[in-house]
Amino acid sequence: MHSHKQGSVGAWVVDVNMGYGHSRAAHALKDLSGGNVLSANDYVGIPELDKKLWRESRELYEAVSRLKPVPVVGDMLFDAFDRWQQIAPFYPRRDLSKPNFQLTQIYRMIKKGLGKHLIAKLAENPIPLVTTFFIPAFCADYYDYPGDIWCVTTDADISRAWAPLDPQRSRIKYFASNGRVVERLKLYGVRDENIFLTGFPLPKELIGGPTANVLKDLLMHRLCNLDPQGIFTSVHTKSLRTELGNTRCALDKSAHPLTLTYSVGGAGAQKQLGVKLLNSLKNKIAQGKIRVNLVAGLRKDTAKFYRDAVLAAGLKKHLGTWINVPEFDSRDAYFSGFNELLKTTDILWTKPSELSFYTGLGIAVIMAPPIGSQEEFNRTWLQYVGGGISQGDPVYTNEWLFDWIDSGGVARMAWNGFIQAPTHGTYRIEDIVLGRTSELRKLPLIV
Structure with a gap:
């Protein structure tokens, strides 16, 4: 069995400081780079x-995202911005390799020199380059980076902007977050041999290696809290014992109280929703009865807003x-601290961002309204695997949430996420980048 502990620098891990999605994926992969993540837009x-x-570009995205909750004007501005990066319908399957406007604009900036300095700097030590955003990958390809170029996708479906201008000639290789992304990249013209289905990279400290011992221990306690009447566990006892083992299946006492974590996105949109659920559950x-x-995240103004609401x-x-x-005082501290919170989180309430993939850790997800077309696709995927559901009226959270829990329905979502969603994306990516044969099973192509 391979060691997946942090070692010497085996690759460059590059993100962009723009929201949390791309950085969250990079943080999970930082053992590849000796614990360091380089931000392409902030180094x-x-x-x-x-x-x-x-x-x-970052300020535009964050400003428009924060305007989304504003009636009429916010919706109009966001819809216009979202159309710029929209994902075309998947069916019928057809050639979608023609570059869109967003992609041509990106390459226009690259031809003017965007990313040239970064790639020259990294090329001094041409180890594999692993990036969680497409623009650094395009820059590396355009400026002939000597090493392998890997791009990690971070949503359940992706726009044409993720594939390069000339995908047939490009050296970029992709780690696909799910089967739909695999098929989408093919429609965009990316060669089959450059696409690897791995799943989204989840934090290793919440998994515990290829055998997922840490995850299974945490899931046992989670199921105790999410199935107080024993409705789910009584029906699925055999499956639980098969997957978790007999020693984990007491399922009668949790090490922590029932815990709900509400997470706001990097742009700070939907912060009011947190206050509504707080007041309902007070x-x-x-x-x-619930923690x-x-x-x-890193938004001090939103943290103060919540503390004032608590008072x-x-x-x-x-x-x-x-x-x-x-x-949290830094992005690294935030991601580490958030992962620590998830160890004792039973329900994650968030918009369907990259955190949708965290249902693979056996966490039930309640989805706030999506912001942007990518999140619409994430919501569909999360419902498809059975790991999450759209929120009820937050004003009445104290009623519907506990009805869902008492029925065993939330336990079922946590279990479905563990069984159906990819869990070991980080381990698969590490093995491929480092040229090792993986001991993990091949993921099914679920689209």
């Missing part, structure tokens, strides 16, 4: 022109115990 020595172009929180984590709800004495608003 020491980045030229001013590159910095300016990246900053403008009596349950005060009674010790709630309100995660604002306004009369829950001051429960702050830090039954209601938590963690703060």
Whole structure:
């Protein structure tokens, strides 16, 4: 069995500091690069022109995302922005290799020099380059990076902008997050031999190696909380014992209280939703029936917004115990801290971002409204594998959430996520990049 512990630098891992999705995937892969992740739009020595172009694109995305909840005007602006990066219907299968406007604009910037400095810097040590965003991959391909170029996809479906201008001639190889992405890349003209189905890279500290011992221990405690009436476990006892083992299947006492984590995206949109669910659950929180984590990421303003809401709800004495608003000072601290929270999280409530793939850890996902076409596809995928469901009215969370739990339905979602969604993406990617034969089973091509 291979070692998947952090070792010497075997590859460059490159993300972009734009939202959390691309960085979350890179953080899971940082053992490949000795624990370091390089941001293509925010590294020491980045030229001013590159910095300016990246900053403008990030600020536009975050500004429009925050406007989305604003009636009429916000919707109009976001819809216009979203159409620019829209994903074409998959059926009927057809040639979709023609570049779209977004892709031609990206290459226009690359031809002006975007990314040239970064690729020259990395080429001084031409080990494999693994990036979780398509633009650094395009730059490496365009500027003839000497080593292998790998691109990790981060949604359940992708737009034409993810594939290069001339996909048949490109050296870029892809790690596909699911079967739909595999098939989509083929429609975009990417050669079959350059596509590898691995699953999204999930944090290894929540899995525990190819045997997933850590995940199975955490899932046992999760199922105890999510099936208080024993409805789900009584029907699926045989499957539970087969997958988790007899020693894990007491299923009568959890090491932590029922815990819901609400996570806000990097742009800070949908922060009001966290307050609505907080106010609905305040009596349950005060009674010790549920613990709630309100995660604002790196946004200090949103964290303060939540702390003020906790005080306004009369829950001051429960702050830090039954209601938590963690703060983080760096992206690395945020991702590590968030993973730590997930160890004792039973239900993850979030928009269907890259966190949709976290159902593969055996976590039930309640989906807030999607923001953007990619998230619409993530929602469809999550429902397809059975790991999540769209939220009910947040004002009445105290009613519908506990009805779902008492019926065993939320336990079923956690179990479906564990069984149906890819779990070992990080391990598969490490093995392929390092040229090792993987001991993991081949993923089925579920589209």
